[in-house]
Amino acid sequence: MSPNVLLGVLSNSAMPDQVAQEKLIMDAAEMSRALTRIAHEILERNKGTGHLAMVGIRTGGVHLAHRLAKRIQQIERAPVPIGELDITLYRDDLGLRKDQPVLRRTSIPFNLTDLIVVLVDDVLFTGRTIRAALDGLMDLGRPAEIQLAVLVDRGHRQLPIKANYIGKNIPTSRDEDVHVYLEELGEEDRVVILQAEAGGMP
Amino acid sequence: MTLKHKDLVGITALTADEINLILETADSFKEVSGRDIKKVPALRGKTVVNFFFEPSTRTRTSFELAAKRLSADVINFSPSSSSVVKGETLLDTARNIEAMQADIIVLRHQDAGAAETLARGVKSSVINAGDGWHEHPTQALLDLYTLREKKRDFKGLRVAIVGDVAHSRVARSNLYALTKLGAEVRLIGPPTMMPAAIERLGGEVWYDMDAGIRDVDVIMMLRLQLERKGRAQFPSIREYSQCYGLTAERLKLAKSDALVMHPGPVNRGVEVASEVADSFSSVILDQASNGVAVRMAVLYLLAGNS
Numbered sequence: 001m002s003p004n005v006l007l008g009v010l011s012n013s014a015m016p017d018q019v020a021q022e023k024l025i026m027d028a029a030e031m032s033r034a035l036t037r038i039a040h041e042i043l044e045r046n047k048g049t050g051h052l053a054m055v056g057i058r059t060g061g062v063h064l065a066h067r068l069a070k071r072i073q074q075i076e077r078a079p080v081p082i083g084e085l086d087i088t089l090y091r092d093d094l095g096l097r098k099d100q101p102v103l104r105r106t107s108i109p110f111n112l113t114d115l116i117v118v119l120v121d122d123v124l125f126t127g128r129t130i131r132a133a134l135d136g137l138m139d140l141g142r143p144a145e146i147q148l149a150v151l152v153d154r155g156h157r158q159l160p161i162k163a164n165y166i167g168k169n170i171p172t173s174r175d176e177d178v179h180v181y182l183e184e185l186g187e188e189d190r191v192v193i194l195q196a197e198a199g200g201m202p
Numbered sequence: 203m204t205l206k207h208k209d210l211v212g213i214t215a216l217t218a219d220e221i222n223l224i225l226e227t228a229d230s231f232k233e234v235s236g237r238d239i240k241k242v243p244a245l246r247g248k249t250v251v252n253f254f255f256e257p258s259t260r261t262r263t264s265f266e267l268a269a270k271r272l273s274a275d276v277i278n279f280s281p282s283s284s285s286v287v288k289g290e291t292l293l294d295t296a297r298n299i300e301a302m303q304a305d306i307i308v309l310r311h312q313d314a315g316a317a318e319t320l321a322r323g324v325k326s327s328v329i330n331a332g333d334g335w336h337e338h339p340t341q342a343l344l345d346l347y348t349l350r351e352k353k354r355d356f357k358g359l360r361v362a363i364v365g366d367v368a369h370s371r372v373a374r375s376n377l378y379a380l381t382k383l384g385a386e387v388r389l390i391g392p393p394t395m396m397p398a399a400i401e402r403l404g405g406e407v408w409y410d411m412d413a414g415i416r417d418v419d420v421i422m423m424l425r426l427q428l429e430r431k432g433r434a435q436f437p438s439i440r441e442y443s444q445c446y447g448l449t450a451e452r453l454k455l456a457k458s459d460a461l462v463m464h465p466g467p468v469n470r471g472v473e474v475a476s477e478v479a480d481s482f483s484s485v486i487l488d489q490a491s492n493g494v495a496v497r498m499a500v501l502y503l504l505a506g507n508s
Binding site: 086088089090094095097098099100102103104105106107135139140141 | 203204205206223226227229230231233234237238239241242243244245247248502503505506
């Protein structure tokens with residue numbers, strides 16, 4: 001595997017123009033049901049909202065963290081603090097790339113120490129983003145526990161990382177790209193598999 | 203959007219978009235500087251060399267802190283302790299440093315053009331930390347960052363730069379940067395301290411300070427280089443101070459919410475009255491803390507291209 005393939009993968013970025021097919025994996029209703037189930041699972045596992053905090057990984061994870069927190073609040077009538085984490089500075093491919101990725105701001109306006117932090121991302125793939133996020137969180141405090149919630153697990157892990165809460169397992173091949181479209185980003189809620197044309201990733 | 207430069211020699215080489223990218227990137231680093239653990243691994247394994255031919259405390263410390271908060275290794279080089287006193291040329295010394303795998307060289311030098319010469323001669327990224335009377339780009343960037351925090355928008359902002367414009371790289375870098383972003387710049391100082399035809403670079407020249415600072419949003423005071431006394435640019439410090447010092451009385455001529463800036467070190471009671479330097483209008487200490495975040499942004503963005 002060339003380093004370029006790795007880089008494209010870590011960012012979960014949309015494929016360039018030459019992408020041919022889009023296969024629908026989850027529609028808006030399925031996404032909504034999956035998030036509701038995850039919200040219940042989080043509450044069940046942690047016995048309520050005491051010491052609970054949500055941290056979304058920019059960009060998709062942040063919106064999903066807000067949605068989960070909203071559902072949890074509706075169920076338990078208790079607010080959950082939400083943070084936003086930008087993992088760019090912790091990426092393992094900084095310095096290997098030609099251009100530096102654009103930074104977005106980390107904003108976690110509460111102390112993580114002794115909290116149960118549910119880390120939220122849209123797609124779990126190689127696990128490298130999560131590794132970076134774990135390092136980032138540890139620099140911000142000492143959580144009692146970190147759990148991982150993802151909307152989609154597409155396999156192909158390169159690190160020993162496992163999610164605690166999964167919206168849907170999707171078997172994929174390596175040259176495919178999974179993309180989560182969100183209402184908050186001006187799209188209709190859905191998850192699709194993008195099949196790269198012959199030749200694979202650029 | 204990325205910064206497609208190997209070096210940062212001057213503001214002249216940057217577009218308005220590139221300046222904005224640096225300022226936005228600095229936002230993220232300001233958050234890092236506010237944490238308990240003020241360190242991120244972004245430049246792990248990189249080596250930054252501070253190569254300072256002129257005495258400097260704040261700029262060198264600021265670069266050193268910035269590099270260390272990015273987890274880079276930092277080496278400080280100054281001529282009194284180096285082979286420069288033994289007659290080696292700038293380029294040879296730099297090439298020797300580079301041969302030890304330095305990734306970024308931060309240069310402060312008394313001669314204009316030194317950073318450009320070095321940038322052409324070495325493969326490492328070169329950051330100009332002040333070269334003669336030419337440019338001091340990171341100072342202008344941190345001034346812009348501070349302004350943006352307080353005033354939001356540069357369009358139509360009226361900025362007065364007061365003092366020895368002729369011998370000030372800070373004035374020049376700020377003039378380039380502010381005009382690129384749409385601010386209106388007034389250069390205020392005695393004729394002996396005003397370079398010929400400076401208007402061509404975009405500033406408006408005023409010799410009367412009271413008239414010049416009327417209704418400005420920002421007053422940037424330059425340090426009076428007391429070491430130049432006796433070179434016939436001003437008759438006495440007292441007279442200079444009376445004509446071009448920023449007193450509380452004079453500050454009232456500017457807009458009521460005007461900001462006072464100074465690149466430091468301040469000569470209290472000469473160019474800025476103590477009560478003004480310590481007033482609510484003064485953002486001198488904001489400049490110092492923002493300097494670290496802005497230099498982190500520059501180091502981070504250039505590290506991708508070295």
